[in-house]
Amino acid sequence: MISRHGLGKAAAIYFTHIWTQxxxxxxxxxxxxxIYYDPHRMPLAPNxxxxxxxxxxxxxxxxxxNGPVHDKVLWSPAGILRHVDKDPTGYGSMLFQDFVIPADAEELVVWFDYRSSDGQVHYDSDYGRNFRFRFLTRDVRVHPVPSSENGSARQLRLAVNPRATHVSVRYRVLEKGVPSHVREAPLTDTGARDSEGHRIWLLPNSVLPSGAPVFFDLAYHLNGHTYVDDNSGRSFRKE
Structure with a gap:
């Protein structure tokens, strides 16, 4: 039911000028x-x-x-440019840096600052909260339906980080080629756990409508923050 994009491919995060990540x-x-960053997210000086x-x-x-902060100055692979390609997807002119994520990393917390020519410092930090990213393929996995419940083979079962709460799907139904407004449906904690201690959450197949394609993202609450798994921006699909 779930097909993931980008598995095995090194991660890239695009911070675009239209305020998307x-x-x-x-x-x-x-x-x-x-990390790719469009400087037009900042209040840039005229010069x-x-x-x-x-x-x-x-x-x-x-x-x-509570880990140490790693700081790096972003740079332009194309050099200094007077004419830039402002692309809302992040594929235009972007500043760049790279990191190696430690093997014991718990999450990814990111923010930016810009020092203008007059010495003033501006921040891009999600209004002081900082941008937070979970390791989604570690937090959320599809859980197979037990063979004894083959009549429910189209249910959505997820094995989710045991500290997560309020697991849900946010979905749109494609009707006559037009996506509906976003709806949300909660999953139920079954009380069961998988072999690695992840809690099993269930969404009966009857919740998501049949007969039309459904595109959905997964959301869960953890450590006071809500995280959304949108399958690398493509959403998951159910026919």
């Missing part, structure tokens, strides 16, 4: 991470030149809530 690839401990080291934008990264 998009993950491509598989974000997981022990792997490489690329700002794309990629100039004179007005640096720095990315700050932590791999656990």
């Amino acid at each position: 998009r993950i491509e690839g598989e974000l997981k401990p022990g792997s490489k991470l690329s 700002y030149l794309f990629g100039t080291p004179d007005q640096p934008i720095t990315v700050h990264v932590k791999f656990s809530e």
Whole structure:
């Protein structure tokens, strides 16, 4: 029922000028991470030149809530540009940095600052909360339906981080080629656990309508934050 995109591919996060954050690839401990950032998210000085080291934008990264902060100045692979390609998907002119995620990383916390030519510092930090990313393929996995329940083979069963709460699906139904408004349906904690201690959550097949394609994302609450698994921006699909 769930087909994941980007498995086995190094992760990249795009911070676009339209204030979206998009993950491509598989974000997981022990792997490489690329960060692409559009400086137009910041209140740039009138004399700002794309990629100039004179007005640096720095990315700050932590791999656990109380872990050390890793700071790197973003740079332009294309050099300093007077004419930039502003692409809302993040595939245009972007600043760049890379990191290696430690094997013992618990999560990814990211924020940015920009120092303009007059010395003033501006922040891009999700209004002080910082941008937070979980290792989704570790937190959420499809759980197979027991053979004794083959009549429910189309149910959605998830094995979710045991500390997570309020697991739900956010879905749109494609009707006559037009997606409906977003609806949300909660999953039920069954009380069971898988071999790794993840709790099993259930969404009966009857909840998601049949007869038309349904696109959905998975959401869960953990450590005071809500995380959404949107399958690398493509959503999951159910026919």
